[in-house]
Amino acid sequence: MSANPESDGFRDFPGPDVPRASRRLSPSSVEGRLLRRLLSRVGDPPVEFVLWNGEHLGPIAGAAVVTIRVKDRGTLFTLLRDPPVQFGDAYSAGRVEIEGDLVQFMHLVYHAAARAERHRSVAHRMTDWLRRPRRNTLAGSRDNIHRHYDIGNEFYALWLGETMAYTCAYYPTHEATLEQAQIAKMDHVCRKLRLKPGESVVEAGCGWGTLALHMASRYGVRVRAFNISREQVAFARARAKQQGLDGQVEFVEDDYRNISGRYDVFVSVGMLEHVGLENYAELGCIVRRSLTARGRGLIHSIGRNRPSPLHPWIERRIFPGAYAPSLSEMMQIFEPCDLSVLDVENIRLHYALTLRHWLQRYHAAEERVRRMFDETFVRMWRLYLAGSIAAFETGTLQLFQVLFTTQENNDIPLTRQHLYSA
Amino acid sequence: MSANPESDGFRDFPGPDVPRASRRLSPSSVEGRLLRRLLSRVGDPPVEFVLWNGEHLGPIAGAAVVTIRVKDRGTLFTLLRDPPVQFGDAYSAGRVEIEGDLVQFMHLVYHAAARAERHRSVAHRMTDWLRRPRRNTLAGSRDNIHRHYDIGNEFYALWLGETMAYTCAYYPTHEATLEQAQIAKMDHVCRKLRLKPGESVVEAGCGWGTLALHMASRYGVRVRAFNISREQVAFARARAKQQGLDGQVEFVEDDYRNISGRYDVFVSVGMLEHVGLENYAELGCIVRRSLTARGRGLIHSIGRNRPSPLHPWIERRIFPGAYAPSLSEMMQIFEPCDLSVLDVENIRLHYALTLRHWLQRYHAAEERVRRMFDETFVRMWRLYLAGSIAAFETGTLQLFQVLFTTQENNDIPLTRQHLYSA
Numbered sequence: 001m002s003a004n005p006e007s008d009g010f011r012d013f014p015g016p017d018v019p020r021a022s023r024r025l026s027p028s029s030v031e032g033r034l035l036r037r038l039l040s041r042v043g044d045p046p047v048e049f050v051l052w053n054g055e056h057l058g059p060i061a062g063a064a065v066v067t068i069r070v071k072d073r074g075t076l077f078t079l080l081r082d083p084p085v086q087f088g089d090a091y092s093a094g095r096v097e098i099e100g101d102l103v104q105f106m107h108l109v110y111h112a113a114a115r116a117e118r119h120r121s122v123a124h125r126m127t128d129w130l131r132r133p134r135r136n137t138l139a140g141s142r143d144n145i146h147r148h149y150d151i152g153n154e155f156y157a158l159w160l161g162e163t164m165a166y167t168c169a170y171y172p173t174h175e176a177t178l179e180q181a182q183i184a185k186m187d188h189v190c191r192k193l194r195l196k197p198g199e200s201v202v203e204a205g206c207g208w209g210t211l212a213l214h215m216a217s218r219y220g221v222r223v224r225a226f227n228i229s230r231e232q233v234a235f236a237r238a239r240a241k242q243q244g245l246d247g248q249v250e251f252v253e254d255d256y257r258n259i260s261g262r263y264d265v266f267v268s269v270g271m272l273e274h275v276g277l278e279n280y281a282e283l284g285c286i287v288r289r290s291l292t293a294r295g296r297g298l299i300h301s302i303g304r305n306r307p308s309p310l311h312p313w314i315e316r317r318i319f320p321g322a323y324a325p326s327l328s329e330m331m332q333i334f335e336p337c338d339l340s341v342l343d344v345e346n347i348r349l350h351y352a353l354t355l356r357h358w359l360q361r362y363h364a365a366e367e368r369v370r371r372m373f374d375e376t377f378v379r380m381w382r383l384y385l386a387g388s389i390a391a392f393e394t395g396t397l398q399l400f401q402v403l404f405t406t407q408e409n410n411d412i413p414l415t416r417q418h419l420y421s422a
Numbered sequence: 423m424s425a426n427p428e429s430d431g432f433r434d435f436p437g438p439d440v441p442r443a444s445r446r447l448s449p450s451s452v453e454g455r456l457l458r459r460l461l462s463r464v465g466d467p468p469v470e471f472v473l474w475n476g477e478h479l480g481p482i483a484g485a486a487v488v489t490i491r492v493k494d495r496g497t498l499f500t501l502l503r504d505p506p507v508q509f510g511d512a513y514s515a516g517r518v519e520i521e522g523d524l525v526q527f528m529h530l531v532y533h534a535a536a537r538a539e540r541h542r543s544v545a546h547r548m549t550d551w552l553r554r555p556r557r558n559t560l561a562g563s564r565d566n567i568h569r570h571y572d573i574g575n576e577f578y579a580l581w582l583g584e585t586m587a588y589t590c591a592y593y594p595t596h597e598a599t600l601e602q603a604q605i606a607k608m609d610h611v612c613r614k615l616r617l618k619p620g621e622s623v624v625e626a627g628c629g630w631g632t633l634a635l636h637m638a639s640r641y642g643v644r645v646r647a648f649n650i651s652r653e654q655v656a657f658a659r660a661r662a663k664q665q666g667l668d669g670q671v672e673f674v675e676d677d678y679r680n681i682s683g684r685y686d687v688f689v690s691v692g693m694l695e696h697v698g699l700e701n702y703a704e705l706g707c708i709v710r711r712s713l714t715a716r717g718r719g720l721i722h723s724i725g726r727n728r729p730s731p732l733h734p735w736i737e738r739r740i741f742p743g744a745y746a747p748s749l750s751e752m753m754q755i756f757e758p759c760d761l762s763v764l765d766v767e768n769i770r771l772h773y774a775l776t777l778r779h780w781l782q783r784y785h786a787a788e789e790r791v792r793r794m795f796d797e798t799f800v801r802m803w804r805l806y807l808a809g810s811i812a813a814f815e816t817g818t819l820q821l822f823q824v825l826f827t828t829q830e831n832n833d834i835p836l837t838r839q840h841l842y843s844a
Contacts, residue, residue: 114829171836305829306757326757331750335728340817341749344766349834395762395829407536407727407817412771414593420842 025055031073032057034080042083043112047105051076065108067099088313092380102382103359106390114394136276136321138255142228144321145274149229153208155372159361164208164235167270167300168351168399178357181350186214189269191419192343192403193296195219199264202226202290204256205271209236209249216248221265223249226256257282262292272301272330273322280325280332288337288406296405297339302351303327303398311387318384324397334404342412343403351399352392359385447477453495454479456502464505465534469527473498487530489521510735514802524804525781528812536818558698558743560677564650566743567696571651575630577794581783586630586657589692589722590773590821600779603772608636611691613841614765614825615718617641621686624648624712626678627693631658631671638670643687645671648678679704684714694723694752695744702747702754710759710828718827719761724773725749725820733809740806746819756826764834765825773821774814781807 025032035049035057048064050056052072058064070076075095078086090096098105136144153164160166161178169181170188189211195201197220206212206225209232215221227233233253240246256271257279266287275283287297302324309315310322327344334341362369362385369378391397405412447454457471457479470486472478474494480486492498497517500508512518520527558566575586582588583600591603592610611633617623619642628634628647631654637643649655655675662668678693679701688709697705709719724746731737732744749766756763784791784807791800813819827834 174836305760305762326753327763328750328753328757331748331753335748335750338727340727340768340820341766342768344763345838346762346764349832349836393832395832398762410771410815410817414596414771415842416767416838417842420837420839 023053023055025049025051025057027057031055031076034076036060038076038080038083041080041116042109043114043116045108045112047108050099065100066105068105069097069099071095071097082312084311085313085316088317088380088383091383092317092376094375094379102386103356103389106387107394109387110390110394110396114396136274136279138257140321141255141274144319145229147320148318149207150231152372153231153235155369156208158365158368159358161357161361163210165210166207168302168347169354169357170347171350171353174353178354178361181354181357182210183214185350186211187218188419189267189298189300189401190215190219192401193265193267193298194413194418195221195265197221200224200262201265201267202259202261202263204259204266204268205274206232206236206251207270208232209239209251211267211269212236212249212251213239213243213245215267216245217243224252224259224261224263225249226252226254226259228253228255257286259286259290261290262295263290264292264295266290266295266297268298269300270302272299273319273324276321277323277325277329277332280329281336284333284335284337284339287333288339291406293406294409294411296403296409298401298403299330299333300399300401301325301330303330303346303400305395305398311391314384314387317380327400330400330402334402338407339404340407340409341402341404343401343416345401346398347401348392348395348398351397352389355385355389355392359389445475445477447471447473447479449479453477453498456498458482460498460502460505463502463538464531465536465538467530467534469530472521487522488527490527491519491521493517493519504734506733507735507738510739510802510805513805514739514798516797516801524808525778525811528805528809529816531809532812532816532818536816558696558701560679562743563677563696566741567651569742570740571629572653574794575653575657577791578630580787580790581780583779583783585632587632588629590724590769591776591779592769593772593775596775600776600783603776603779604632605636607772608633609640610841611689611720611722611823612637612641614823615687615689615720616835616840617643617687619643622646622684623687623689624681624683624685626681626688626690627696628654628658628673629692630654631661631673633689633691634658634671634673635661635665635667637689638667639665646674646681646683646685647671648674648676648681650675650677679708681708681712683712684717685712686714686717688712688717688719690720691722692724694721695741695746698743699745699747699751699754702751703758706755706757706759706761709755710761713828715828716831716833718764718825718831720823720825721752721755722821722823723747723752725752725768725822727817727820733813736806736809739802749822752822752824756824760829761826762829762831763824763826765823765838767823768820769823770814770817770820773819774811777807777811777814781811 027036031051044060046059046062046065048056048058048067050067050069052070075090079090087096156166157164163179163182165182169178170185171181172184195215199221201215201221201223203212203223203225206227209225212223212225216223230253233251236251240249291297304324304326307326307329310324315322366378449458453473466482468481468484468487470478470480470489472489472491474492497512501512509518578588579586585601585604587604591600592607593603594606617637621643623637623643623645625634625645625647628649631647634645634647638645652675655673658673662671662673713719726746726748729748729751732746737744788800
């Protein structure tokens with residue numbers, strides 16, 4: 001994937017100014033052996049370590065692409081205990097620094113993890129099980145969502161851009177801006193759903209209301225949009241009023257499990273990650289009972305090529321309770337209720353482009369983020385965004401848009417040509 | 423789905439000439455009670471029965487849409503024993519006649535079956551298990567395929583048309599002819615795969631070689647195409663020679679499990695139905711090991727909205743060992759081997775159009791089929807084609823095209839626009 005013109009060259013450190021390490025670490029020393037064990041556990045990425053005392057150790061074979069500076073002995077021991085989680089925490093706390101491109105470093109980490117994955121022990125698989133995401137009960141979901149989405153609309157506004165859309169955009173070309181791509185994403189979704197004026201739409205998990213307002217203003221539909229994030233709903237309602245759409249779009253501060261009524265269309269963009277596998281069958285029933293006989297629906301979600309838990313640091317520090325399903329897992333929504341899948345599109349590289357735009361803006365706004373929160377928060381979110389770019393670019397994560405309808409609906413376009421006409 | 427201009431009006435009987443039944447059957451008679459039980463077991467379709475003695479019995483509520491004539495008491499008893507299988511056999515043997523449109527009758531049957539499905543007992547689910555398709559071992563597959571595909575190329579040529587493509591076509595418009603739609607299907611598949619001149623393609627299950635020759639002649643690729651049907655391979659080789667493509671396309675009379683080598687592209691159109699669920703993971707491994715790092719693949723198969731056995735009469739009389747998977751089942755091919763699904767398109771209504779064209783041509787050729795085989799064969803295949811139209815039109819069956827690539831391949835077009843440019 002070629003880098004986007006807006007977004008290349010983000011570096012954690014401006015390399016040349018940092019003093020180079022001086023002394024080669026003996027591989028037989030305590031630290032040397034610890035580092036070798038750490039590298040082997042994470043799949044031997046081509047990195048060099050530089051320790052607190054200036055000693056350094058390179059990869060077993062080949063040249064190092066990125067340098068990792070470890071600030072003290074305690075951090076080294078901590079990293080060994082649980083590398084994926086402890087690295088994230090140590091980076092956030094500034095006890096580990098990456099010299100070189102942070103996204104490139106995360107690429108190395110994901111590639112190495114894929115190699116290590118092929119040689120995993122039963123003990124590791126047990127760890128996966130222990131790390132299964134926390135359950136999303138009604139109260140649990142509210143808490144999980146509050147912890148991510150209610151940290152301040154102003155913070156998100158710094159880097160999401162004016163659309164305030166916090167989901168994968170759709171780039172008609174590599175040159176599209178973030179705003180163009182977010183609008184193109186909404187139109188792509190609306191075309192897939194073949195929205196017609198006067199139709200009714202229910203949206204599950206509506207963020208700051210961007211898609212709901214877009215559907216209402218551009219496609220003339222009536223929308224009921226559900227969200228359990230108080231801050232987002234307040235923001236969305238203010239926007240609706242400001243745009244004169246409050247008669248056409250209703251924002252409901254409630255859980256998707258409490259959706260009632262029948263609608264022509266069900267849509268959910270970026271909520272499934274928070275639903276939890278154990279609730280997919282119930283979600284399918286809710287979708288089915290909410291649709292008219294000719295109803296259509298679309299679910300847009302981060303996914304996986306095969307079932308695996310979310311990165312444990314991300315699940316712990318960024319998205320509590322989140323899970324990215326494989327397609328077979330997503331089918332647990334549709335199959336039990338005789339919903340018929342019409343179209344699945346995987347647009348993972350679009351999420352990498354979106355995240356590159358976000359990271360660039362985030363980087364430019366870091367000073368303001370530091371004033372809102374603290375240095376640890378700034379670094380934590382930087383790592384999350386950079387790591388996510390790498391996850392989508394290495395194919396560790398996917399982005400699926402699944403279009404579906406009721407089993408009995410034959411009012412289906414013969415081809416998908418209508419999505420691609422001007 | 424509106425009927426295709428080429429294909430409407432096919433009737434088993436020219437209704438007006440058939441004498442009407444005269445006497446209403448008493449619902450409390452033995453036959454009356456048997457018929458009520460039969461109707462209730464199959465979901466109470468709106469049909470009227472006319473018995474051998476002229477007595478007739480209509481549906482519990484509403485008017486009958488189709489009339490079923492039962493020739494003798496023995497047939498009535500047989501039907502009750504196992505309606506889905508016995509109806510097919512009785513129709514084939516001429517012991518049951520359908521007065522009215524056969525496709526419409528099969529619509530009623532499938533709609534009623536869907537209703538009955540919602541109230542199924544454990545005993546019925548046990549029957550499903552007993553009816554699971556026979557296993558597709560290497561020898562078993564050869565036998566299963568022989569029984570369907572080796573019954574004579576001349577027979578198939580009567581109704582498949584000049585392309586000799588025995589899989590779902592792709593209709594750019596409802597007005598396309600069968601030939602146009604079969605060519606459009608091949609181009610749609612080739613565009614999805616982004617074939618480039620000089621690339622190598624392996625095809626699993628190549629029928630009479632239509633797609634292999636099309637890819638070679640129109641897209642300049644080299645093709646190795648596997649098939650275990652001796653008659654089909656002989657036909658395909660003769661065609662390749664005739665078209666001067668025998669240096670570019672190699673037809674191999676062997677099982678897909680014996681594919682060796684590496685290719686840029688894997689393609690399989692209409693073979694998965696014969697692979698058997700128990701072999702999906704192995705198929706995935708074969709696909710993965712056959713692809714280069716940037717390899718792509720496409721599997722086109724009849725499917726289901728949820729896991730269910732094939733219609734038992736079809737599995738027994740027409741397609742031994744066949745199974746139509748749900749998408750979650752198809753994912754058993756891709757997920758264990760880290761293949762990445764890029765695009766799923768459900769084109770079930772295209773199969774209904776294709777089958778309507780086939781049935782119309784079959785109908786016109788019935789006299790010749792009768793000379794090749796016998797009356798039972800003629801009726802059996804008529805029922806199979808008519809029933810398949812109804813299965814796709816009622817959403818009982820789906821048709822999935824799944825495009826995929828290796829997890830690490832980032833050479834993916836941003837959009838699907840290229841499929842829809844002229």
